[in-house]
Amino acid sequence: MVDQTLLRIENLSVCFPVSAGLFRRSHQAVRAINNLSLSLHKNECLSIVGESGCGKSTLALTILGLQKPTQGSISFDGKPITGAEQPGRMQRARMAQMVFQDPYASLNPRQTIYSALAVPLRLHGLCNQGEVEDRIAATLKMVGLKPEQAKRFPHEFSGGQRQRIGIARALILNPKIIVLDEPVSALDVSIRAQIINLLLELKAQLDLSYIMISHDLSVVEHMSDRIAVMYFGQIVEEGPWQSIFANPVHPYTRRLLAAIPDPFMIIRQEDMTRKDMQPPPLSGFSYYPEEIGTHDVYQSPPATEFLPVGDDHRVRFIAR
Amino acid sequence: MSAPPLLEIKNLHIDMRSGQERLNVVENVSFSIGAGETFGLVGESGCGKSITALSLIGLLNRPLSVGQGEILFKGQNLLKMNGSELRRLRGNRISMIFQEPMTALNPLATVGRQIAEMFVLHQGSTWHEAERKAIAALAQVQVPAPDKRVKNYPHQMSGGMRQRVMIAIALACHPDLLIADEPTTALDVTVQAEILKLMQELCDQRGTSVLMISHDLGVIAKMCRRVGIMYAGHLVEERAVADLFRHPAHPYTHGLLASLPVLGQRTLDERKPLQEIEGIVPSIAAFPTGCRFEPRCTRATPICRDTVPGPSILGDGSFVRCYHHG
Ligand SMILES: Nc1ncnc2c1ncn2[C@@H]1O[C@H](COP(=O)(O)OP(=O)(O)O)[C@@H](O)[C@H]1O
Ligand SMILES: Nc1ncnc2c1ncn2[C@@H]1O[C@H](COP(=O)(O)OP(=O)(O)O)[C@@H](O)[C@H]1O
Numbered sequence A: 001m002v003d004q005t006l007l008r009i010e011n012l013s014v015c016f017p018v019s020a021g022l023f024r025r026s027h028q029a030v031r032a033i034n035n036l037s038l039s040l041h042k043n044e045c046l047s048i049v050g051e052s053g054c055g056k057s058t059l060a061l062t063i064l065g066l067q068k069p070t071q072g073s074i075s076f077d078g079k080p081i082t083g084a085e086q087p088g089r090m091q092r093a094r095m096a097q098m099v100f101q102d103p104y105a106s107l108n109p110r111q112t113i114y115s116a117l118a119v120p121l122r123l124h125g126l127c128n129q130g131e132v133e134d135r136i137a138a139t140l141k142m143v144g145l146k147p148e149q150a151k152r153f154p155h156e157f158s159g160g161q162r163q164r165i166g167i168a169r170a171l172i173l174n175p176k177i178i179v180l181d182e183p184v185s186a187l188d189v190s191i192r193a194q195i196i197n198l199l200l201e202l203k204a205q206l207d208l209s210y211i212m213i214s215h216d217l218s219v220v221e222h223m224s225d226r227i228a229v230m231y232f233g234q235i236v237e238e239g240p241w242q243s244i245f246a247n248p249v250h251p252y253t254r255r256l257l258a259a260i261p262d263p264f265m266i267i268r269q270e271d272m273t274r275k276d277m278q279p280p281p282l283s284g285f286s287y288y289p290e291e292i293g294t295h296d297v298y299q300s301p302p303a304t305e306f307l308p309v310g311d312d313h314r315v316r317f318i319a320r
Numbered sequence B: 001m002s003a004p005p006l007l008e009i010k011n012l013h014i015d016m017r018s019g020q021e022r023l024n025v026v027e028n029v030s031f032s033i034g035a036g037e038t039f040g041l042v043g044e045s046g047c048g049k050s051i052t053a054l055s056l057i058g059l060l061n062r063p064l065s066v067g068q069g070e071i072l073f074k075g076q077n078l079l080k081m082n083g084s085e086l087r088r089l090r091g092n093r094i095s096m097i098f099q100e101p102m103t104a105l106n107p108l109a110t111v112g113r114q115i116a117e118m119f120v121l122h123q124g125s126t127w128h129e130a131e132r133k134a135i136a137a138l139a140q141v142q143v144p145a146p147d148k149r150v151k152n153y154p155h156q157m158s159g160g161m162r163q164r165v166m167i168a169i170a171l172a173c174h175p176d177l178l179i180a181d182e183p184t185t186a187l188d189v190t191v192q193a194e195i196l197k198l199m200q201e202l203c204d205q206r207g208t209s210v211l212m213i214s215h216d217l218g219v220i221a222k223m224c225r226r227v228g229i230m231y232a233g234h235l236v237e238e239r240a241v242a243d244l245f246r247h248p249a250h251p252y253t254h255g256l257l258a259s260l261p262v263l264g265q266r267t268l269d270e271r272k273p274l275q276e277i278e279g280i281v282p283s284i285a286a287f288p289t290g291c292r293f294e295p296r297c298t299r300a301t302p303i304c305r306d307t308v309p310g311p312s313i314l315g316d317g318s319f320v321r322c323y324h325h326g
């Protein structure tokens, strides 16, 4: 069988030291990522869901090489990209790029779209003016904008168009992976469908792999191939989208799914909640945390094991 | 037969001055909220939900002002009240909670003090009494260890806890109307679920009416029986929530519901591209003269471009503003 793994994260930990003045014990650190392992397959959309503060952005930044791991390693196409053998910035930029939640905040207001897209191309050695123009025109077309719009500044575009520009900027160097951090949550609701459709088209067309961070579970269900549920720096459950939605096992996943206010569901079954529709919890296992929300970010979590409960579906249990 | 509504908004216009121009940001909005009712106001960002809410309690600031219309609260026109009358009403009979409690709370005062202040201001309690009531109020919004938590400053609490404090402040004087402007938008879904449940319980118990503002149709469906859909400053449709989802009447509502990914859909059927609403939301300066959805509407005809459609009554007080509804 061919190895489908494109990105492999192994035993990754990221800690942020707390400044000594604030706490008496200066060796204290916020444990943002705790011994996390996760793989991204070729051409899949892997969604990461979890509460704010659970470490999603830190994970994204670490994948992009913008945050150094405290421990553990990440490899891309079988080659390590952290530690001593890590590639240079340029090479890294062609592996993974990011699309941000707020397209406006991520664009320089004094830079035309053309310059925003030309700078990375030049940095990567594309100097021929004609080639730069062609590449920019082609990329803009790909995201549904017109090449002549490149002369304009970010404020001349609507929110949806700006997100298209954000996507164009992520694509300009032809990366293999795009990290999408809440790609539609800052957009007008009536514009979201356009961007979701575009992202799915691009993924198929360009053979891209996505890591999507999102709290909107209906978007997650629509877009994902696999889902990883993150809780305080760990993956507590991971599996194909069907298993996560139909057969959630970890109490945190179950709670997350039960909390979705889905309008159609509410209207169809006024008295039934998603919780009532979940299969009964697996018995005979204990989970961390028993009581959700009591975790101390300065402590390392107790020993747990990540065990299979079905096809490609794994859940974190307290080690026995 | 039915009692007069608690709040009745009639033909509300909100103008924005921009140089010599007067732009109609909100135009001809009418709706009413009955005693004990939770009414939802939905729409995309910038469509005028928050300024409609602020106009109800006299908090609009330049360049915005109410152009015409009436806002009747228990039969009294709020637009005719003076500053001190409005102040007495605010926090006491009508109160408000916002998306980001941090901006509404005073960072330099303990949360206990800020809750107690409501009792001192509006009920003439002594500070000593008020502090005792503040602990009870925190207990009611299910903050654990309320006697300790009253001593916290806002930054010492999580977003969810701060929103509970805001609810305690807002409901301290048992108001008749609570305006909740995107109260859970900044919160995680699990915390959102808890806050919504809490609001529902407390308002049900006390018979408080709620104006629930959200861009999230799920939140609206969970909390409200009736809902108004705003688009670019117009109230385009007002319906019972269940009817709205089953048979949306306005082409905008129709398009919006069709564009949402629906949970469970992909399990039943293979994934299809979502239905898109073409075009973009118009900016205030470029509002069309007629129906503001006309440039994006697949059913539009010439009349839509020229004249804003009046309300077509659909039964049980529902209406839609569209020449081609259905
Ligand atoms: N640069 C940093 N310095 C210190 N702590 C940080 C830093 N970045 C993130 N953290 C902490 O790490 C944890 C995870 O944060 P983050 O990755 O932003 O979570 P998420 O994106 O899931 O909301 C949080 O407790 C946060 O406060
Ligand atoms: N203080 C203000 N000054 C100028 N324009 C404003 C002000 N507040 C709101 N607006 C404008 O009024 C319109 C409606 O805003 P708002 O009611 O906040 O929208 P919503 O709450 O539906 O997102 C927007 O176009 C916004 O830009």
Ligand SMILES: [Mg+2]
Binding pocket: A056, A057, A058
């Ligand atoms: Mg984040």
Ligand SMILES: [Mg+2]
Binding pocket: B046, B049, B050, B051, B181, B182
């Ligand atoms: Mg608002």
